[in-house]
Amino acid sequence: MLGRAVLLRAEDAVSARVAVVTGASRGIGRAIAIALARRDLKIALLGRPSQNLEATCNEVRSLGVAARTFACDVADEAQVRQAADELVSTLGVPEVVVNNAGIVRRGMLVEETSTDAWDDVIAINLRGPFLVSRALLPAMKRRGSGRLIHIGSISSTIGCARNASYAASKWGLVGFAKSLAEELRGTGLISVAVLPGSVDTDMLRGSGFDPVMAPSDVAKTVEYLALDAPAAVNGSAIELFG
Numbered sequence: 001m002l003g004r005a006v007l008l009r010a011e012d013a014v015s016a017r018v019a020v021v022t023g024a025s026r027g028i029g030r031a032i033a034i035a036l037a038r039r040d041l042k043i044a045l046l047g048r049p050s051q052n053l054e055a056t057c058n059e060v061r062s063l064g065v066a067a068r069t070f071a072c073d074v075a076d077e078a079q080v081r082q083a084a085d086e087l088v089s090t091l092g093v094p095e096v097v098v099n100n101a102g103i104v105r106r107g108m109l110v111e112e113t114s115t116d117a118w119d120d121v122i123a124i125n126l127r128g129p130f131l132v133s134r135a136l137l138p139a140m141k142r143r144g145s146g147r148l149i150h151i152g153s154i155s156s157t158i159g160c161a162r163n164a165s166y167a168a169s170k171w172g173l174v175g176f177a178k179s180l181a182e183e184l185r186g187t188g189l190i191s192v193a194v195l196p197g198s199v200d201t202d203m204l205r206g207s208g209f210d211p212v213m214a215p216s217d218v219a220k221t222v223e224y225l226a227l228d229a230p231a232a233v234n235g236s237a238i239e240l241f242g
Helices: 004-012 027-037 051-061 077-090 115-143 164-184 215-227
Strands: 018-022 042-047 067-071 096-099 146-151 189-196 237-240
Touching (some): 018 027, 018 115, 027 042, 027 051, 027 096, 027 215, 042 051, 042 077, 051 067, 096 215, 115 146, 115 164, 115 189, 146 164, 146 215, 164 189, 164 237, 189 215, 215 237
Parallel strands (some): 018 042, 018 096, 042 067, 096 146, 146 189, 189 237
């Protein structure tokens, strides 16, 4: 749980409009951060330090919106807790949390997949959204409003040969998003998943699939779910086929 001092601070920041985006150094995450910034939300970028992440932060700031990066491996419990405490105390309680960070280790049959490779994918793609959501939920519940959006994949609805770890992580993420949605009923918060198909990103390269949509298409969907959609979308898994 967040510390008591942070929760008290959260009450003072009830009017703040803040969006948290993980994995925003490129691709879908970057597009989401920019789309939400254009709606005048302060942007908290959680991720491992990189020039690309700083570039996203600077692009958000160029829109006249406050933005900060928070150094954080989303699979590391202590780092996530520290980043969550710091962002709530400095920017305010998030109105929107987008769990977007993800990795892929494709090209290996199950019997060829090392335990380390499997664990790396599950850690970022599934453990990460759990840790980030858990760290921010207490303050968001005290505020009484907010939306958590989890970026899955169409791979969470199909089998993916030579990509079992990624598919498993995304199937698990949908289960997490829907289970969290049930827990959030009556709190003023909602949880939804977005399942893009082939998006023109670095991650798609080497997959064998041609891109049929742009990161901005996913970002527009997330923007709608985050700020405009009725609360009735709680528990949904929105598929984007392009």
